[in-house]
Amino acid sequence: EAGVAQSPRYKIIEKRQSVAFWCNPISGHATLYWYQQILGQGPKLLIQFQNNGVVDDSQLPKDRFSAERLKGVDSTLKIQPAKLEDSAVYLCASSLINTYNSPLHFGNGTRLTVT
Amino acid sequence: RKEVEQDPGPFNVPEGATVAFNCTYSNSASQSFFWYRQDCRKEPKLLMSVYSSGNEDGRFTAQLNRASQYISLLIRDSKLSDSATYLCVVTPDSSASKIIFGSGTRLSIRP
Numbered sequence: 001e002a003g004v005a006q007s008p009r010y011k012i013i014e015k016r017q018s019v020a021f022w023c024n025p026i027s028g029h030a031t032l033y034w035y036q037q038i039l040g041q042g043p044k045l046l047i048q049f050q051n052n053g054v055v056d057d058s059q060l061p062k063d064r065f066s067a068e069r070l071k072g073v074d075s076t077l078k079i080q081p082a083k084l085e086d087s088a089v090y091l092c093a094s095s096l097i098n099t100y101n102s103p104l105h106f107g108n109g110t111r112l113t114v115t
Numbered sequence: 116r117k118e119v120e121q122d123p124g125p126f127n128v129p130e131g132a133t134v135a136f137n138c139t140y141s142n143s144a145s146q147s148f149f150w151y152r153q154d155c156r157k158e159p160k161l162l163m164s165v166y167s168s169g170n171e172d173g174r175f176t177a178q179l180n181r182a183s184q185y186i187s188l189l190i191r192d193s194k195l196s197d198s199a200t201y202l203c204v205v206t207p208d209s210s211a212s213k214i215i216f217g218s219g220t221r222l223s224i225r226p
Binding site: 033035040041042043044045056058091103104105106107108109 | 119161202216
């Protein structure tokens with residue numbers, strides 16, 4: 001079974017630039033999550049999709065972050081414009097179904113450095 | 116008070132030792148609990164779920180104490196390969212929304 005695919009693996013941009021990350025979940029997984037993990041902290045949920053609908057985006061900084069999952073499969077997360085504090089690893093995860101006991105499968109993440 | 120709290124460590128123990136760490140949660144209505152393992156510069160991976168009756172998987176034992184609102188992870192006969200950060204994960208309600216990760220406990224096993 002192929003895992004969660006993410007790209008790019010690394011990205012370095014200057015502040016105020018834009019950046020986009022891509023995620024392809026495990027085939028058949030209806031639920032997709034984007035997490036932000038700052039060094040030394042646990043992952044923080046940015047947005048959760050169930051198929052192509054948003055379940056939770058309460059912690060997404062909507063003035064600069066956006067995400068979509070138009071066909072209910074792969075997803076993109078965009079930051080525009082980036083700030084220094086956005087430097088982090090952005091993790092995509094998927095789960096088979098949207099229940100409390102369904103484990104998350106993570107991709108390798110995209111390591112973003114904003115200078 | 117944070118929703119999920121963990122001692123950041125690091126816990127530095129010799130190979131073969133037994134080590135345990137806890138994770139406290141603030142929402143008494145929390146439904147499900149997990150331990151994830153995260154190696155340096157890698158993604159988190161599910162280690163084990165935590166059931167009300169407690170569960171064991173080889174050298175790893177997870178316990179849930181609802182009265183005191185904490186979960187624990189015990190590692191027996193620790194191996195060098197157990198060195199990692201252990202993340203506590205709590206789901207506050209019956210949906211999978213708002214899955215909350217702790218900041219992690221760093222464990223280092225020395226030869």
